Amino acid sequence: RKEVEQDPGPFNVPEGATVAFNCTYSNSASQSFFWYRQDCRKEPKLLMSVYSSGNEDGRFTAQLNRASQYISLLIRDSKLSDSATYLCVVIPAFSGGYNKLIFGAGTRLAVHP
Amino acid sequence: ETGVTQSPTHLIKTRGQQVTLRCSSQSGHNTVSWYQQALGQGPQFIFQYYREEENGRGNFPPRFSGLQFPNYSSELNVNALELDDSALYLCASQRDLNTEAFFGQGTRLTVV
Numbered sequence: 001r002k003e004v005e006q007d008p009g010p011f012n013v014p015e016g017a018t019v020a021f022n023c024t025y026s027n028s029a030s031q032s033f034f035w036y037r038q039d040c041r042k043e044p045k046l047l048m049s050v051y052s053s054g055n056e057d058g059r060f061t062a063q064l065n066r067a068s069q070y071i072s073l074l075i076r077d078s079k080l081s082d083s084a085t086y087l088c089v090v091i092p093a094f095s096g097g098y099n100k101l102i103f104g105a106g107t108r109l110a111v112h113p
Numbered sequence: 114e115t116g117v118t119q120s121p122t123h124l125i126k127t128r129g130q131q132v133t134l135r136c137s138s139q140s141g142h143n144t145v146s147w148y149q150q151a152l153g154q155g156p157q158f159i160f161q162y163y164r165e166e167e168n169g170r171g172n173f174p175p176r177f178s179g180l181q182f183p184n185y186s187s188e189l190n191v192n193a194l195e196l197d198d199s200a201l202y203l204c205a206s207q208r209d210l211n212t213e214a215f216f217g218q219g220t221r222l223t224v225v
Contacts, residue, residue, distance in 0.1 A: 004155075032211055043203055043216040044156065045115075087155055091211055099211045100146065100169060103155030 001026055006088050006104035013111055017078045021107045023071040023088030032091035032099075033064055035073050037084045038106065044087055047073075078111045085109070115139060117206045119217035126194050126224050134189040134220045136204030144168075144207040145187040146214065147179060151200045162187055163210060191222075199224045 006023045013019050025033075033050035048055065050062040050071055061074040071088055088104040116139040126132050138145050144163050148156035158171035162181035176192040191198060201221050205214035 034213065041201075041221075043115075043219050046213050046215065049213060100158040100161060100171065101148075101156075101205065101214055102158070103148075105153070105155045 002104075003027060003092070003102045004088055004090050004104040006086075006107045008105055008107060010108040010110050013078055013109070015078055015080060015111055015113055017111075018074065018076050019078055019109060020075075021073045021086055021088075021109075023073075023104055025069050025071070025088075025090045025102075027090070027092045028066075028069060029093035030069075030090045031093055033062075033071050034089040034101075035060075035062055035071075036087040036089055036103075038087055039084050044103075047086070075109075078109075080111050080113065083109055083111045115206070115215035115217070117204060117215050117217035119202075119204050119220050121220060122218060123221045124223070126222065128194055128196060128224055130194050131190065131192045132194060132222065134191075134202050134204075134222070136187045136189070136206075136217055138185045138187065138204075138206035139208075139215055142206040142208050142215075143185055144210055144212075145181055145185060146205045146207070147187070147189045148203040148205060149173070149198075149200045150203060150219075156203055159189070168210075194224045196224050198222065 035047040036044040038044045054063040059076045085106040146161040147159040150156040160170040181187045204217045
C-alpha cells in the first residue's frame with residue numbers, strides 16, 4: 001500500500017463548479033499535512049496547510065480526519081486558473097531525527113469554460 | 114516567489130557521466146531536502162540536510178550524494194548517470210524541521 005494515495009483524475013469541471021479531492025495516508029502517527037499545487041512542468045507550490053480543526057482560505061477548504069486517515073480539499077467556484085495538479089503531502093511521525101515530505105501522485109484538475 | 118533558487122534549470126547528460134545540481138535556500142532556512150520527480154508521479158524524497166549534516170535519506174543508491182554549506186545552500190551530486198535518472202530534481206527549503214517546505218523551480222535532467 002502506498003503511504004499517500006490520491007485519485008489521479010483527471011477531474012474535468014466547468015467554471016463555477018465545486019470539486020473535492022480526497023487523499024488517504026497509511027501512517028496513523030503522521031503529524032503534518034499539506035496541499036500543494038503544481039502547474040505543468042513547474043515546481044510544487046504550497047496551497048495550504050491542513051489543520052485538525054479544518055481550515056479555509058477563500059474558495060479553498062481543507063479538512064483532516066485523523067480517525068479515518070483522510071484529508072480532503074474542496075474548491076468552490078472553480079476558475080480556469082485552478083487547472084493544475086493538486087498534491088497531497090504528509091509528514092510522517094518524527095523518527096530518526098528527520099522529517100521528509102511524502103507526496104501523493106497528485107490529482108489533475110482541468111477547469112473548462 | 115519562494116526565494117529558493119536552483120541551477121541549472123535544464124541539463125542534458127550522457128549515461129555514465131556525473132552531474133552536480135545546486136540550490137540556494139530561502140534566507141533563514143536551515144533545512145534543505147532534495148526530491149526526484151519522474152513524469153506523472155509525485156516527488157520522491159532523496160535526502161535531507163539540516164545544519165550541514167545529512168539528516169535522513171530515502172530509497173536512493175549511494176551514487177546520489179549531497180552537501181550543505183555553512184550558508185545552508187546545498188548540492189546534489191549524481192554519479193554514473195542512468196537513463197532512469199531523467200527527471201525533475203526539486204530542492205525544498207524549510208525554516209526548520211516539520212515546517213512548510215518551499216520549492217525551487219527545479220532542474221530538469223535528461224540522460225541520453
